Amino acid sequence: MLNASSESKDVAEDLPVMAWLQIHGWRATYCNFFAQDLSYYVLGHLPWESLKRANDIHDYIMSSQEFFQITKSEISNYVDKGFMVYLTINEAPRAGHIAVGWINNTENKEIIQAGAETGKLTIDEVFGSEVDVSINIYLGFLKKEI
Numbered sequence: 670m671l672n673a674s675s676e677s678k679d680v681a682e683d684l685p686v687m688a689w690l691q692i693h694g695w696r697a698t699y700c701n702f703f704a705q706d707l708s709y710y711v712l713g714h715l716p717w718e719s720l721k722r723a724n725d726i727h728d729y730i731m732s733s734q735e736f737f738q739i740t741k742s743e744i745s746n747y748v749d750k751g752f753m754v755y756l757t758i759n760e761a762p763r764a765g766h767i768a769v770g771w772i773n774n775t776e777n778k779e780i781i782q783a784g785a786e787t788g789k790l791t792i793d794e795v796f797g798s799e800v801d802v803s804i805n806i807y808l809g810f811l812k813k814e815i
Contacts, residue, residue: 701726703783704755704767708807711753711771716807724765727757727803736805741792744770744779744804752806756780758796768795770804 701723708715716736717729730736736755739747744754747770754770768782768790780790796802 699783699787700767703787704769707769707771707781708753712807712809714809716753716809722764723757723767724759724761726755726767727759727765730755730757730805731803735808737808738803738805741802741804744792747806748779755805755807756792756796757803757805758800766796 701721704723704726705715705719705721716733717726721729739754747754756768756770757766759765766784768780768784770779771781780792780795781788782790782795784795786794792802
């Protein structure tokens with residue numbers, strides 16, 4: 670289910686027919702699938718309906734009272750306290766992007782994601798320094814023992 674390897678994946682890599690037809694009808698990246706799998710693994714449930722594109726997840730997070738917006742400088746603090754931190758952008762009509770802040774380490778690579786690059790990365794490595802990223806914590810509680 671989860672594959673957090675540091676191997677890079679091509680952004681236009683074909684998904685299995687069922688996945689890309691049901692969700693997009695075109696070639697998609699893995700960021701939304703990875704964020705959903707990781708959320709389910711850690712939380713025991715999804716904070717949103719399954720089979721959403723990254724843009725749809727972004728819109729849901731921005732309109733839901735179950736999420737609270739934070740700043741880049743607060744990510745480590747919330748991650749250390751066990752919160753799931755979601756970093757999203759809506760790039761309609763393109764696919765947008767979602768990454769998750771969950772694992773903190775000494776290299777300051779706080780974001781774990783799948784997409785053009787897969788693995789633990791910094792915010793700037795994922796989104797670039799000029800992109801206006803929405804950063805939100807999920808206010809639900811952890812349901813799975815770690």
